[in-house]
Amino acid sequence: MSCPVQHTVQIGDKANGTTKANGHDKPAPGEYIKWSAVEREARSRTDTNSSRDAEGVEVKQPGEAEKIKEVAAQFNRFQMMNFNEHMHCLRGTHLKTQGCVLGRFTVKDDLPAHLAQGMFAKPGSYDVIMRYSSLTPKLVPDNISAPRGIGMKIFGIEGEKLWGEDKKTQDWTFNNYPILELRDPQTTYDIADSLERNWNDLPTFAKEQGERVDADVATYAGGLPRQHMVAMKQWSQSAYRHGDYVAKYGVFPLASEQVSLEKTIIKEDDPINILSQHTRDFHMRHKVTYSFCAQLLQNLDEQPVDDIGIEWDEKKYPMEQVATLEFEPQDSWLPEFRVWWDDRITVNSWHGLKEHQPLGSTNRMRRVVYAESRKLRLKVNGHRDYIEPASLNEVPAPIPAPQLSLPLQHATNTIEVGA
Helix, strand or coil, rough: CCCCCCCCCCEEEEECCCCCCCCCCCCCCCCCCCCHHHHHHHHHCCCCCEEECCCCCCCCCCCCHHHHEEEEEEEHHHHHCCCCCHCCCCCCCCCEEEEEEEEEEEEECCCCCCCCCCHHHHCEEEEEEEEEECCCCCCCCCCCCCCEEEEEEEEEECCECCCCCCCCEEEEEECCCCCCCCCCCHHHHHHHHHHHHCCCCHHHHHHHHHCCHHHHHHCCHHHHCCCCCHHHEEEEEEEEEECEEEEEEEEECCHHHHHHCCCCCCCCCCCCCHHHHHHHHHHHHCCEEEEEEEEEEECCCCCCCCCCCCCCCCCCCCCCCEEEEEEEECCCHHHHHHHHHHECCCCCCCCEEEECECCHHHHHHHHHHHHHHHHHHHHHHCCCCCCCCHHHCCCCCCCCCCCCCCCCCCCCCCCCCCC
């Protein structure tokens, strides 16, 4: 989830949202905090009414469940506001598809014990589908600074599932910056309220975010570079169980052609659909690869789990590669694949292994908001239920996109596809 913030600067009296915690002059502990150990400690406490899932790792605030319901209602209203403008019900967040691809997810051999956890416990190669998207609850053109993300569904993952499904899939979601301004349900409600009041006046929305006490975090996404999708670094932002440990994850471009685009900036006068069509052109001409990395929890003071407005310093607590994503050259703009993803399937990190349980208040909020968003999207668009594919065999067959010239709109045509 994210809200659009454009060209904003912090003007609040005092910022309490510093994106990195203190303590950078001290070395990392060098020991990884075990989820299993802190969970046993929490369960052994005599206070059975304790709101802690694991001592110090997750702390539920009073009234959290009620506030999450209010946030879910806000995002449902965003969906209907978009429906009234576009006559189709989109997601509450990650609503603008920039491309869909299928590939392979390969877990590395010989991982050390702290990394060889959950679905990474043993080497293996799995089919994966991935979607590139723009996050903002309001549709915005591709040529402005805005948060972008990816979502992926990996097939063939064995293990006990959080929701008890029989499909062997694991979902992951990522955004192109390491922190998130929607750092807890109350903050999310406040920011979403500002967006709802200023739905057709984004400059005023941006001004209100710049006046927040945590403006350094609330306006962070407004300063993101206008990169192409295949060159973006992606972060989970929130923490997850990593088997016996706790980790955040990252997905980073590997191929030299992708890395070379890192400093290529999309111009403000580029076409409004530049991201989807550049992504399509690039995927058709190149093999696209990413590293999938884990950043393990060592210090709760500097790596809080319940506040994802604070960045886990990667120099002090490095990302370590656990897998590789590979996508052979392909068309990322196939209509049936794209519409199927837009309308029929869902990607939610709560859909996965218990050993990768999403942690923290924002993830607890996502669990409800994403589910309510899905229900409304299906109902308004006339579908009885969503589809949970079990393998690539259930992904729609490729049908090339039509080639149409739009001479009076500043948009780029889809590239020609051979017969």
